[in-house]
Amino acid sequence: MAISGITFKKNFDLKRIADERAERTKRELGAALFDAKAEIVERTLQGRDVDSRGFKGYSERYGKAKLEKTGKATPNLTVTGNMLKNITVKVEQVGKDIVGRLFFSSTAEATKARYNQAIRKFFGLDTSQFNRLIERIRGAWNR
Amino acid sequence: MAKGDKAVAERIRANELEVAAFVARLEKILGDTIDTVLMDIQAGTTGAVDAARILGGIRRVLIDKGFNEEIGRLDAIFGQELKAISDDLKQYSKGKQIFGDTDKTIVEQLITFSAEDVTKNFDSYVGDIRREIISGAITGEIPAAGAIKEKYTGRIRANLEAELNTSLSAFSRTIQASKAKELGLELFIYQGPDDKITRDFCHETLDRDPPIYTAEEIAALDNGQGLDAMIYGGGYNCRHQWTPISLVKAKELGYQDGD
Numbered sequence: 001m002a003i004s005g006i007t008f009k010k011n012f013d014l015k016r017i018a019d020e021r022a023e024r025t026k027r028e029l030g031a032a033l034f035d036a037k038a039e040i041v042e043r044t045l046q047g048r049d050v051d052s053r054g055f056k057g058y059s060e061r062y063g064k065a066k067l068e069k070t071g072k073a074t075p076n077l078t079v080t081g082n083m084l085k086n087i088t089v090k091v092e093q094v095g096k097d098i099v100g101r102l103f104f105s106s107t108a109e110a111t112k113a114r115y116n117q118a119i120r121k122f123f124g125l126d127t128s129q130f131n132r133l134i135e136r137i138r139g140a141w142n143r
Numbered sequence: 144m145a146k147g148d149k150a151v152a153e154r155i156r157a158n159e160l161e162v163a164a165f166v167a168r169l170e171k172i173l174g175d176t177i178d179t180v181l182m183d184i185q186a187g188t189t190g191a192v193d194a195a196r197i198l199g200g201i202r203r204v205l206i207d208k209g210f211n212e213e214i215g216r217l218d219a220i221f222g223q224e225l226k227a228i229s230d231d232l233k234q235y236s237k238g239k240q241i242f243g244d245t246d247k248t249i250v251e252q253l254i255t256f257s258a259e260d261v262t263k264n265f266d267s268y269v270g271d272i273r274r275e276i277i278s279g280a281i282t283g284e285i286p287a288a289g290a291i292k293e294k295y296t297g298r299i300r301a302n303l304e305a306e307l308n309t310s311l312s313a314f315s316r317t318i319q320a321s322k323a324k325e326l327g328l329e330l331f332i333y334q335g336p337d338d339k340i341t342r343d344f345c346h347e348t349l350d351r352d353p354p355i356y357t358a359e360e361i362a363a364l365d366n367g368q369g370l371d372a373m374i375y376g377g378g379y380n381c382r383h384q385w386t387p388i389s390l391v392k393a394k395e396l397g398y399q400d401g402d
Contacts, residue, residue, distance in 0.1 A: 030326040035392040041334045041384070071339035078336050081382030089322060105318070136391075 021141060022093060028140030029100040030091040032133045036125055037102060041084050043122070047074040050124040077116050083109045087123075169265065170296045177272065181288045184280055268299050305379045316374050316384060323387030330355055330393045335376075335383030342366075345377040353396040361385065 047055050055075040058066060067073040078084060086109035091100045104110035117123055125133065272295055279285045323331070333354040337346060344366045348354060356364075361373045368378035376383045390398075 027326055030322070031328055031389040031391075034323065034326070034328060034387045035389055038332050038334065038386040038388050038392065041386060045334065045336060069340065070336070072336070076336055078382055080380070081335055081384065084334075085316065085319075085384045088318070 022098060024143065025137060025140045026091045026093065026098055028136055029098060030089060032136045033089040033091070033100050033102050036129055036133060037087050037089060039129060040087065040102075040123060040125075044084060045076045045078065047076055049121045050126055051121070052126070055120040055122070075120060077120065077122055082106075083112045083116070086110075086113075170299060173265075173269070173272075173299065174292050174296060177276075177291055178288050180276065181285065181291070184276070184285050264302060265299065268295055268302075271295065309375065309379045309381070313374050316376070319387065320373055320385070324358075326387070328387040328389060329358055330388050330390060330398070331358065331361060331373075331385040332388050332393075332396070333376075333383060334386055335381075342377045342381070345381065345383050348377075349383075353393070353398055355388070355393050355396065355398045356385075 043050075043052070049055055055077075057063060058073060058075055063073040083104070086104050086106050088103055088105040089101070090103070091098065093099070104113050113123060272291060275286060275291065323329075333345075333348045333351075333356065335341075335345065335349070337349050341349075344364075348356075348364065358373070362371075364372040366372050366375065366378045368375070370378050373385060375381060376385070388396075390400075
């Protein structure tokens, strides 16, 4: 009997595969954003802005008071520490999009951050940070 | 400074003053109550036994003068934080949240705990004042209202401000720890200033190179204040935080498994 054809049958659960990929990507994005937060906090504590330049110094009067109180006069945008602690990570799926956000969840701390940002640009990702983040998401998506 | 910047600066100052104003209102209520009770004792209209009774009811006097309303204002202060989070959760209500409703629950629990903590703290000081006044009434050496107020209200102010700031700070740490858990992140880097007002606990915790810890290691840390190191860091008014990080990032910073 002649072979009329070969049938290969396998049920791919495409929805499950897509869901797993989306979930993996969301987790990687969340982790990458937390890493970015750690880098922003560390850079700020070291007195450097988003372009790695030193922050504009404090006024003479405030710098003197800060030096007397803490022994250090380098601006690190930390009095109570609440502003940097308040940087929040959120990842969610909106329709087909996976959205990751790094933001200030408290209105009070967001206001404080906006004011600081105008004078000492601390909040943001530089090109290298941004590229690394994209690479990680791409890696998670293609894994 | 530009006009807009000035307006923002004023709003920041207003936010910072909110907690201080709350404490100042409590302080005034207590001060007025001390004045009333001591004046009655000194005027002889109240004997030692009656004084003890009146002072035993000092909490009642405080309630009449609006203590509960002031405590209720805590909800307004913390409510701003809660509203910001709730609004944010609602914003993408059509999308699936990777971080569940735990955020809101945790924040609501923190509000309750904070109000209880403040009340307990305040009661403890009122108890101290009561003992001192009763003791004076019995020995016939009634302390001056000014001296009592000077001795206690400064302490109450500093303590309550620390309590409120610590609670606000605990919001961020609690939510962050919860999200890290949901994302499966098990490593945390301790971040914050290392200067002359840094506590020994924080200094030593920062001293590890890199200052990266597992959740289990953090749970075993003792900040000497009986407070959970993950949520409260070094304790009251701590300026430090535990930022969750991935193993990839940790290794970049020099972390080795099994450190």
